[in-house]
Amino acid sequence: MAQAVTETKIETVAACLREGGVVLLPTDTVYGLAVSPEYPEAVARLFALKQRPAQRNLPVMVADLEALGPLGLERTPVMDRLAASSFVPGALTLAVGFSERPRPIWLEGREEVAFRIPNHPFLLALLRTMGPLLVTSANGHGMATAERVEGILPQLSGRPDLVIDGGTLSGDPSTLVNCRVDPPRVEREGVIPEKTIRELLA
Structure with missing residues (x-):
């Protein structure tokens, strides 16, 4: 039901x-x-x-962003810049890699993780x-x-x-930005236009 x-x-x-x-x-x-x-x-x-x-x-x-540490995810300047925008919490998904920290078993074998903090x-x-x-x-x-x-x-x-x-x-889905590549790449344009992401990173 x-x-x-x-x-x-x-x-x-x-x-x-x-x-x-x-x-x-x-x-x-x-x-x-x-x-x-x-x-x-x-x-x-x-x-x-x-x-x-x-x-x-x-x-x-x-x-919140503090949850990334126990997951072993890497915080980079690009990721932090996007995460500090008005779109987080919100419809912005960020793909990041791993740091040298331990990660949970359920993330073993992955090279990256796409995460989002919802505005809900x-x-x-x-x-x-x-x-x-x-x-x-x-x-x-x-x-x-x-x-x-x-x-x-x-x-x-x-x-x-x-x-x-x-x-x-x-x-409308969230916008997905890959922060592991240089320059960062919009891999799915959703609620937030790609143009807006490029302006945030300029």
């Missing part, structure tokens, strides 16, 4: 994630499918629901409760993300364990 977004639902969502569930929820951009990275079975189910190719790593959502009180509260989550757009692979839950569920190969209905969303 779909549930409306309220602060009282945070523990309901957290409980589902702690049990290895997959949650369909609203973000500040599009609907997402979220799992705790601590449950490989949940991660595998998320891939299956989307029919997402296994080689396409999932992005990470965090509550419900999600931020959930991330502070749970820690980093793997969150990807809620759509079948290669399909556009529908603006409403009713349009998303038919795209999926199965049903998430919990559905949080946040009404109609924009359907």
